[in-house]
Amino acid sequence: MNTSKMPLHFNGSLPSVPWNETAVYSSVDFFHKPDVAIIALYVVVLTASLSANTLLIFIVIKFQYMRSVTNIFLVNLSVADLLVTLFCMPVQIAKSVTLLWYFGEVTCKTVNFLQGVAVASSVFTITAMSVDRYLAITQSLRQPWMPSRRGACILLAFLWFLSLVIFVPLLFVAAVEREMVPVLARSKNGSVVWMQRSIEFCTETWPDSIKKELFGAFSFVLVYAVPGCIVVISYSLMGRRLCSVLPPFDQTEGSANSQQRLRLVRERKRVAWILLLLAVLFALCWLPYNILQLLVDVNAVKADSVFSVLPYTLLLGHANSAINPIVYCLMTRNFRRSLRKLICQDPDARFTSKIQHV
Known part of the structure; x- marks a missing residue:
C-alpha cells in the first residue's frame, strides 16, 4: 500500500563527469514539490491521533x-x-515533500507491511465488536453474553495473526527501485555538462500483473x-431487536428488577450506537482509498490518472486513526x-461500574 510513483526511463548515452570533479549540480526539482496542504493536515491529524489514542490506552490501564x-x-x-x-x-x-525515497529498503518494506496490518487489524476489531454487541443484546438477559477478558485477548x-498473514506478500514485493536521471552539472573548469544521477523510489515489484x-x-x-457485510448484518439484526416493541425480558417480573434490566438494555x-458510528466512520474514511487502490491494482485505471488524488484519500483514511478515540471518548460517560x-x-468524583460496557 504505497503511493504510486511515476516511472522514469531515459534512452541514449549522456556525457558524464566524475562526482568528485563536480563543483555544483542541479537538483531533481521535479520530485521536490512540497504539498503544503497535505503536510499541514497530516501534522494536525498525527498530533491528534497520537494524543487521543495514547490517552485512551492510559485511561483504560489506569482505572x-x-x-x-x-x-x-x-x-x-x-x-x-x-x-x-x-x-x-x-x-x-515525507512523500508530500518529495517523491524520492531516502529511508532504505527495510523501511520501505516495513511501512508498506505495517500499514496493511494496522488497517486490517482495525477492520477485524470493529467487526469483532459488532458481533460482540449483537450477541450481548440479542441473548437473553437471564443468561447474558459475557465474554471473558482472556477470551477477548x-x-x-488471532486477528493480529490473521492480519500479519494476509499482508506477508508485501514484505517480498515492496522494494526500493533505482532510476538513472540526467542532471545538469558544472565541473571545476566551469563547463556545464549532462551527467546521470541515481534516485530511489519505494514501490511494489510484482512478478507479473496477474499476481498484483x-x-x-x-x-x-x-x-x-x-x-x-458482517458489520452491516450484525447492526441490522441488533437494530431490529432494539427497536422491537417489547424489551427482551419478562414483563411479569418485579418492578425493581424490570427497571434495572431496562436500564441495562x-x-x-x-454503546451499540456509538460502536455503529465508529464502524460507519471507518468505512467512509477508508472507502475512497480502497476503491482507488483496487482500480489501480486491477489496471482498471492508470496510476498516473489518480496520482494527485490518491494522497488525499490516504490522508482521509489515516484521519480515522484520530477520529476513533476522539468520538468514543467524547460520547462515553465513563471516559469523560x-x-x-x-x-x-477531583477527589469528589464518583465512578460507578454497575453498568459496564459489556
Missing part, C-alpha cells in the same frame, strides 16, 4: 473499572491506530468487503469522567 471487554477491543483499535500514526503518517509527510491475538491484481482483489474482499443500546478525574484530580 480498573474501565477494563471491560468492549474497552479491551477499543485499546486494541488504538494500538492499531498508533501503528498507523507512528510508522505510516511520517512517511506520508485470545481472539484479538489477485492480491489487490483478495485483500479488498477479505479486509473490506467481507467484514463490512438502554446502556447496551447506547475518567478524563476529568485524571486532569482535575
Whole structure:
C-alpha cells in the first residue's frame, strides 16, 4: 500500500563527469514539490491521533473499572491506530515533500507491511465488536453474553495473526527501485555538462500483473468487503431487536428488577450506537482509498490518472486513526469522567461500574 510513483526511463548515452570533479549540480526539482496542504493536515491529524489514542490506552490501564471487554477491543483499535500514526503518517509527510525515497529498503518494506496490518487489524476489531454487541443484546438477559477478558485477548491475538498473514506478500514485493536521471552539472573548469544521477523510489515489484491484481482483489474482499457485510448484518439484526416493541425480558417480573434490566438494555443500546458510528466512520474514511487502490491494482485505471488524488484519500483514511478515540471518548460517560478525574484530580468524583460496557 504505497503511493504510486511515476516511472522514469531515459534512452541514449549522456556525457558524464566524475562526482568528485563536480563543483555544483542541479537538483531533481521535479520530485521536490512540497504539498503544503497535505503536510499541514497530516501534522494536525498525527498530533491528534497520537494524543487521543495514547490517552485512551492510559485511561483504560489506569482505572480498573474501565477494563471491560468492549474497552479491551477499543485499546486494541488504538494500538492499531498508533501503528498507523507512528510508522505510516511520517512517511506520508515525507512523500508530500518529495517523491524520492531516502529511508532504505527495510523501511520501505516495513511501512508498506505495517500499514496493511494496522488497517486490517482495525477492520477485524470493529467487526469483532459488532458481533460482540449483537450477541450481548440479542441473548437473553437471564443468561447474558459475557465474554471473558482472556477470551477477548485470545481472539484479538488471532486477528493480529490473521492480519500479519494476509499482508506477508508485501514484505517480498515492496522494494526500493533505482532510476538513472540526467542532471545538469558544472565541473571545476566551469563547463556545464549532462551527467546521470541515481534516485530511489519505494514501490511494489510484482512478478507479473496477474499476481498484483489477485492480491489487490483478495485483500479488498477479505479486509473490506467481507467484514463490512458482517458489520452491516450484525447492526441490522441488533437494530431490529432494539427497536422491537417489547424489551427482551419478562414483563411479569418485579418492578425493581424490570427497571434495572431496562436500564441495562438502554446502556447496551447506547454503546451499540456509538460502536455503529465508529464502524460507519471507518468505512467512509477508508472507502475512497480502497476503491482507488483496487482500480489501480486491477489496471482498471492508470496510476498516473489518480496520482494527485490518491494522497488525499490516504490522508482521509489515516484521519480515522484520530477520529476513533476522539468520538468514543467524547460520547462515553465513563471516559469523560475518567478524563476529568485524571486532569482535575477531583477527589469528589464518583465512578460507578454497575453498568459496564459489556
